[in-house]
Amino acid sequence: MSVLEQMRGGIVVSCQPVDHGPMDHPQIVAAMAQAAIAGGAKAVRIEGVENVQAVRPHLTAPIIGIVKRDLPNSPVRITPFLEDVIALADAGADVIAYDGTDRTRPHSTADLAAGIVAQGKVAMADCGELSDGRRATEEGAQILGSTLSGYLGEHLASDQDVPDYVMVRKLKRLGLFTMAEGRYTSPARAREGFVHGADAVTVGTALTRLEIMTSWFSAEAPNG
Structure with a gap:
């Protein structure tokens, strides 16, 4: 079964703890990934070469690998260098976003x-708008993600905003595997992502960023 078929119709869990937080260790990321698969996830999204290396021996499910960087001369953070692509491929990622x-x-x-294709891996384009998806389709991507919709330009989204379901529908019309990603913070939102045409839905903060989720609950407590 291909990587895309393994993920189709399923949930992908983004196992990215809060940077420099108490859970930001490869062994803990690997445990998160195993727990996600045990809970029914069809794949995981992992940031960092060391974390991908830690996760790979424990999973046969697909790993979507990324590297995040803060660059002085570019706003791009997700896998900006070809060197990152090669390192992620060597670490065992099946998909590189x-x-x-x-x-x-x-x-x-x-x-x-x-x-990414030259490394024998599946290329996933994290898109901010429809034109990104069109360009990625022409350039050989196999997965289009709504990952960056709402995080660019004048109207920035927060974790409390709803997902961009319209973006999912638009990407789906381009004919490639479509990944709904960004602000899918509840089962109801994940279900809605599939209704709007997603082939898979990625869930991150709501499952793997304990500090953030705890703060949401604490905000509702009298002594929060």
Whole structure:
């Protein structure tokens, strides 16, 4: 069964703890990933080469790998370098996701997509708008994600905002495997993502960022 078929119709769990938090360790990320699969997830999304290396021996399910960087001359954070692509492939990622937006960057989206395919991996473009999806389709991506919708431009979303279901529908019309991602913080929202055409739905903060989820509950407590 192909990687896409393994993920189709399922939940992907983004196992990305809060940066520098108490859960930000490869062994804990690996445990998160195993727990997610035990709970029914069909794949996991893992940030960082060391974390992918830690997770890989424990899973046969697909791993979507990314590297996040803060660059001085580019707003792009998700897998900006071809070197990141090679390192993630060597670490055992099945899918490599990259920032698919049209912004200043060290390596073009076309080069990143081609580099991922050259490594024998599935290329996933994290899109901010429909034009990103169109370009990614032409450049050889196999998965289009709504990951960055609402996080660019003038109208920035917060974790409390609803997912961009319209974006999911638009990406789906391009004909590729469509990943709904971004603000899917409840089972109802995940279900709605599938209703709007998603092939898979990624859930992150609501499952793996304990500090953030706890703060949501604490805010409702008299002594929160």
